[in-house]
Amino acid sequence: MLSQNMIDQLNHQINLEIYSSHLYLQMSSWCVHKALDGCALFLNQHADEEMMHMRRLLNYLHETGSLAVLGPVDAPPTQFHSVTELFEKIYAHEQVITQKINHLVHIANTEPDYSTLQFLQWYVAEQHQEEFLFKSVLDKIKLIGTDGQGMFFIDEEVKKLATTKAAKVASEAMPTPGE
Known part of the structure; x- marks a missing residue:
């Protein structure tokens, strides 16, 4: 019992994960509006991923006999000055989410609640991957630059990340022979 x-x-x-999904979906919409279709696809995928994170938490609460409570969600920002600013905001947001997950781990360890501590380890690893991913996107933006055709190449690089991720998800969902 929790x-x-x-x-x-x-x-x-749970509500932070819902907000994250809304944030990335709004950012995806901004990218579509700016003809950054690769970035839009990438962020749309991440919006779906954040909802999966929310559902995982929701299911855990249900499994423990607890009531999940969905609260109001603030509207995310709709305008950004540049794709650099957009990804800087994402990276900062993911750092905040990492702090929140670490706080949950601290509480679970302090109480002690070893079941929840074990459950949260997936989120610890996930946040490490998320921060690394968004930092690498920022690094690519700085390397390529946004002048001239730079935005085109950035969008293509981010699209490759989305395509690679989609292929990985599809391959993980396919049963292996003999299953």
Whole structure:
């Protein structure tokens, strides 16, 4: 059985994941509006991924006999000055999410709640990957630059990331022979 504090904190995280999904979906829309279709695809995929993160938390609460509470979600920003600013905001947002996950791990370790601590390890690893991914996108933007045809090449590079991720997800979903 989870403590009320842990239930409240997990519910808060559920709502942060919903906000993250809305944020990335809004950013995807901005990218479409700016003809950055590769970035739009990439961010749309990440919006779906954030909802999967939310559902994973929701299911955990259900498995523990706890009530998941969905609260209001703030509207994300709709305008960005540049694709660089957009990805800087994403990277900063992912760093905040990492801090929130680390806080959950701290609570689970302090209470102690070893089941939740074990459950949260997936999120710890996921956040490490997310920060690395978005930092690498920022590194590519700085390397390529946004002048001239730079935006085209950035969009193509980000599209490759989306295509690679989609192929990986599809291959993981396919059963291996004999299954």
